[in-house]
Amino acid sequence: MSILHSKTILKASVAAISLGCISTPSHAQSEPAPVPSPVPAPPQTGGDTATTNGNEDIVVTATRNSQLLSKVPLSISAFSQEKMDLLGVKTIADIAALTPGVTFTQRKAIAIRGIVSNAGAGTTGIYIDETPVQIYNAGAFVTDAVPALFDLDRVEVLRGPQGTLFGSGSMGGTVRYITPQPSLTKYSVYARGEASYIDKGGPNFEGGVAVGGPIIQDKLGFRASGYYRRDGGWIDRIDRATGAIADKQANWGESYALRAALTWKPIDAVELTPAIFHQYRYTNTSQGFPVTTGDGASASWEGFSDPSHGIFRSGARIPTPGRDRSTLYSLTTKIELGTAELIGSTAYYERKNHNITDSSTYDSFFLGATITPTSVNIPGFGDWDSYDEIYTTQRSFSQEVRIQSGRQQSFRWVAGIFYEHNKQFNTESFHTPSLDALIGAPSTVRGDLGFFGSIDSKNSQIAGFAQFDYDVTDRITLTAGIRKAQLKYSFNGENDGFYNGGLTSASGNTKDSPWTPKFGAQFKVDENNLFYANVAKGFRTGGANAPIADTVCRNDLAASGFASAPPTYGSDSVWNYEVGAKNKLFGNKLQISSSVFRVDWSQIQSRLFLPCGFFIVANLGKAKSQGFDVQLSARVADHLTLGANVGYNDAKYTQTLATSLPGVNLVTKGDKLPISPWTATVTGDFDFDLGGKSSYVHAEYRYQSGYPNLIEQNPANTTFNPNYYDRSATHLVYLRAGMRFDALDVSVFANNLLNSHTTTGRASDNGTSLFIINNLQPRVIGMTLTYRR
Known part of the structure; x- marks a missing residue:
C-alpha cells in the first residue's frame, strides 16, 4: 500500500503520536524552528544545518556519525548556537524547559523520562564533546557540573538509555555539549553581549567572544573563546532579629569560562585536536536551587517574604557562598582508514566544589532550640549560630578508542573500548562555635566542629561496545x-563529633559486570518520513553507605525497618521501549517528531532521610515511567512559523516495599517519582523586512505541571512529611524582538513577561516550623547584541 501522499503520512503520524493516549509535555522545543530571514542567514560557527520553508534540520552525531536530525531513529532534541541565541538559553534549566521528556529538578539533577535519583551514580550522562563529566553522588550537596552555554556548536539531548554508545551514567538519557572545532580553511568570529535587569532586583550582564581559523592553511587551525556573566540577585539577606538588610540582593552569582583548541593535520589522513576548557562559577547564596535563567539560588524564608509583592528575604545568619571550579584537558585523534575511521579520545577532568549553608535549625534535634518562622533560639544563648561547610573534589581520567565505518555503506558499524577512573573526596564540616559552652564539656572536634565527615571514593570501569546497522532494503534498517x-x-568513610555520637568509620566496595544491549528497526517511507522502534537497557552500578552511629540513629533506623545502616546497596537498571516517527509534510512546511515510550525501572537507588539528620541509600523496588513526546514546527505563512512541544510522563512506583514493622512502608505502590507529568512549550516566530533589514519577533509560552503524591506525602511511608509542599504548576511567557545588520543581531527581550511569582518549592527546614520557599525569578528585561561572521 502506498503511503507517500502527505495527507496519509499526516494521519499515520497522528496515530503514532496518540498510541496509548499518553501526552508527555515536558518542556518543549527540541527541534525548534529558527527565525527565518528574507536575507541570507549569517554564517555558522560550527555544525551544519539544512533549512527549507523556514524549518531547520540540524546535523547531529547521536549515533557517533554525522546525520541530519530528521534521519536519526532516536528520540532526540538538538539546539544549534543560533537557536539558543534566539531562545535566550543560558543554563541547562533552559534546555530542559524546552525539551519534551526532560526536567531539571530542584535538586539540580537532569531527569529524562522520569529517571532521576538523588543517590549513587548519575542517571543522565553528561558529555563535553567526547568526555563524560558527571559526578558520583557519594556525599552531601554533590551535584553535577553545569557547563556554560556560550561557545557551543550545539547541545544534543538523547532520551532513553544510551548505554551502548554512551555508557557512562546514561541510564535515562544523555546530554551532549558539542564545542566548535578549529577550522583549517576559514576564519570565524562569534561575540555576544547582554545587559538586563531583574524586576525589584539587580542587573545582569555578560560578554563573550570566540575566534578561530587557520594558522597554516589546511594544516593547523585554532579556536579560542572567553566568556563572563554576572547574574543579579532579588533576595535580600536580613538580620532576623532586627529586620535590617545585611546583604541586599544576596543571591547574585557570576561565572566565567575559557576554552582553547588546536587542530593539526600533519598528513591528510591524520587529525589531532588538543583542547582545554576551564570554568568557574560563584553563587553568593548556595542555599537554594537554580532558577529558569541565571544561576542565583532562589531560596527565601516564608516568614519574611511576600512573593505577591516582589518581597523575597532570607534570615540566614551568615553569608552562604558556593564555588565551583572545573578544568577539562582533552586530546582527540582521528585517523582515516579508507572506508573506516579510527577515533581516540583522551581526557583528564578536575573539579573542586565548595559550599556553605546555614544549618542552625539542625541543632534543634539535639539541643532543644526554640524555632519559629523567623528565628532559631536556644535558652541562654539567644539566636543560635551554626553552619555547614562542604568540599567536593573530583579527578577523572578517561580513554576511548573506537573504529567506525562510513555513513554511505549499507552495513554500518562502530566498535570500541572505553576506560574511566574517577576519584572523589567529600568532606562535611559542621561548625558549632558555642557548642562546648552550651553542654558544659569539650565536645567539638578539629576546632569548633560538632560534626566532621569524610568520604574517599573511587569508581572505575572498562567496557567494550559495538553497534551495527544493516539496510535490509532501501527502506528497512x-x-x-x-x-x-x-x-x-570502593570507599573509605569516617564520621566524628558530638552530633555523630563519637567516631565511626566504614569502608565498602561493589563490583558489577553488566550487559547493556540495544535493538532497533526503522522504516523509511521516503526521504521525508521515517518510523522507528527501539528497545534498550540502561544500568547503574551499586555503592556503599557512609558510616552512621547507631547511638544517634538507632531508633530512626528501626522505625524504617533497619537493624543498622546497610553497608552497601545494589545496582539498578531500566528497560526502555519506544516507537516513534519523524515526518516532513507539505513540502517541509510541517515537521513532526514524536515518540511513545515505556520505561521499567528495577531496584531503584534512593536516599532515605532519617529524622536524626543522616541518610542512607537503599534499593526501593520497582517503578514504571510511560508517556510520549511530540515536537512540531509549522510554517503556516510566508513569514510566520509556529511550534509546539508537548511531553507527558506518568512515572510511579509499581511495588510496595514494606519494612519489618506492620503497616509501615519504605515506598507504596502508586507513589509518584518527583517529576512534572506534563510540560509544554508553544512558540511563534514572525520574520519581516523593516527598513531593508531582516527583523523578527519570537514569542514563547512554557508550562510545567506540579507533581503531587510523592513518597513524602504518603502517611504509610517512613519518610512521610505532613509539611511537604505539593509543587505548583508554572506558566511563563517569553518575548524577544530583533533586527539583523549584516553580521550583527540586535534584540530586546522580556523573560517571565507577566512576572509570575509562583512558589515552586516549600519545605520545612529540618522538620521545624521555619519554612524555606523557592520562587520563579521575577521578570527580566534586557538587550542582547550578537555578532557572527
Missing part, C-alpha cells in the same frame, strides 16, 4: 548493539 562493562566502586 535493523540495528543491534551491545556493551559489556566491568564496574568497580
Whole structure:
C-alpha cells in the first residue's frame, strides 16, 4: 500500500503520536524552528544545518556519525548556537524547559523520562564533546557540573538509555555539549553581549567572544573563546532579629569560562585536536536551587517574604557562598582508514566544589532550640549560630578508542573500548562555635566542629561496545548493539563529633559486570518520513553507605525497618521501549517528531532521610515511567512559523516495599517519582523586512505541571512529611524582538513577561516550623547584541 501522499503520512503520524493516549509535555522545543530571514542567514560557527520553508534540520552525531536530525531513529532534541541565541538559553534549566521528556529538578539533577535519583551514580550522562563529566553522588550537596552555554556548536539531548554508545551514567538519557572545532580553511568570529535587569532586583550582564581559523592553511587551525556573566540577585539577606538588610540582593552569582583548541593535520589522513576548557562559577547564596535563567539560588524564608509583592528575604545568619571550579584537558585523534575511521579520545577532568549553608535549625534535634518562622533560639544563648561547610573534589581520567565505518555503506558499524577512573573526596564540616559552652564539656572536634565527615571514593570501569546497522532494503534498517562493562566502586568513610555520637568509620566496595544491549528497526517511507522502534537497557552500578552511629540513629533506623545502616546497596537498571516517527509534510512546511515510550525501572537507588539528620541509600523496588513526546514546527505563512512541544510522563512506583514493622512502608505502590507529568512549550516566530533589514519577533509560552503524591506525602511511608509542599504548576511567557545588520543581531527581550511569582518549592527546614520557599525569578528585561561572521 502506498503511503507517500502527505495527507496519509499526516494521519499515520497522528496515530503514532496518540498510541496509548499518553501526552508527555515536558518542556518543549527540541527541534525548534529558527527565525527565518528574507536575507541570507549569517554564517555558522560550527555544525551544519539544512533549512527549507523556514524549518531547520540540524546535523547531529547521536549515533557517533554525522546525520541530519530528521534521519536519526532516536528520540532526540538538538539546539544549534543560533537557536539558543534566539531562545535566550543560558543554563541547562533552559534546555530542559524546552525539551519534551526532560526536567531539571530542584535538586539540580537532569531527569529524562522520569529517571532521576538523588543517590549513587548519575542517571543522565553528561558529555563535553567526547568526555563524560558527571559526578558520583557519594556525599552531601554533590551535584553535577553545569557547563556554560556560550561557545557551543550545539547541545544534543538523547532520551532513553544510551548505554551502548554512551555508557557512562546514561541510564535515562544523555546530554551532549558539542564545542566548535578549529577550522583549517576559514576564519570565524562569534561575540555576544547582554545587559538586563531583574524586576525589584539587580542587573545582569555578560560578554563573550570566540575566534578561530587557520594558522597554516589546511594544516593547523585554532579556536579560542572567553566568556563572563554576572547574574543579579532579588533576595535580600536580613538580620532576623532586627529586620535590617545585611546583604541586599544576596543571591547574585557570576561565572566565567575559557576554552582553547588546536587542530593539526600533519598528513591528510591524520587529525589531532588538543583542547582545554576551564570554568568557574560563584553563587553568593548556595542555599537554594537554580532558577529558569541565571544561576542565583532562589531560596527565601516564608516568614519574611511576600512573593505577591516582589518581597523575597532570607534570615540566614551568615553569608552562604558556593564555588565551583572545573578544568577539562582533552586530546582527540582521528585517523582515516579508507572506508573506516579510527577515533581516540583522551581526557583528564578536575573539579573542586565548595559550599556553605546555614544549618542552625539542625541543632534543634539535639539541643532543644526554640524555632519559629523567623528565628532559631536556644535558652541562654539567644539566636543560635551554626553552619555547614562542604568540599567536593573530583579527578577523572578517561580513554576511548573506537573504529567506525562510513555513513554511505549499507552495513554500518562502530566498535570500541572505553576506560574511566574517577576519584572523589567529600568532606562535611559542621561548625558549632558555642557548642562546648552550651553542654558544659569539650565536645567539638578539629576546632569548633560538632560534626566532621569524610568520604574517599573511587569508581572505575572498562567496557567494550559495538553497534551495527544493516539496510535490509532501501527502506528497512535493523540495528543491534551491545556493551559489556566491568564496574568497580570502593570507599573509605569516617564520621566524628558530638552530633555523630563519637567516631565511626566504614569502608565498602561493589563490583558489577553488566550487559547493556540495544535493538532497533526503522522504516523509511521516503526521504521525508521515517518510523522507528527501539528497545534498550540502561544500568547503574551499586555503592556503599557512609558510616552512621547507631547511638544517634538507632531508633530512626528501626522505625524504617533497619537493624543498622546497610553497608552497601545494589545496582539498578531500566528497560526502555519506544516507537516513534519523524515526518516532513507539505513540502517541509510541517515537521513532526514524536515518540511513545515505556520505561521499567528495577531496584531503584534512593536516599532515605532519617529524622536524626543522616541518610542512607537503599534499593526501593520497582517503578514504571510511560508517556510520549511530540515536537512540531509549522510554517503556516510566508513569514510566520509556529511550534509546539508537548511531553507527558506518568512515572510511579509499581511495588510496595514494606519494612519489618506492620503497616509501615519504605515506598507504596502508586507513589509518584518527583517529576512534572506534563510540560509544554508553544512558540511563534514572525520574520519581516523593516527598513531593508531582516527583523523578527519570537514569542514563547512554557508550562510545567506540579507533581503531587510523592513518597513524602504518603502517611504509610517512613519518610512521610505532613509539611511537604505539593509543587505548583508554572506558566511563563517569553518575548524577544530583533533586527539583523549584516553580521550583527540586535534584540530586546522580556523573560517571565507577566512576572509570575509562583512558589515552586516549600519545605520545612529540618522538620521545624521555619519554612524555606523557592520562587520563579521575577521578570527580566534586557538587550542582547550578537555578532557572527
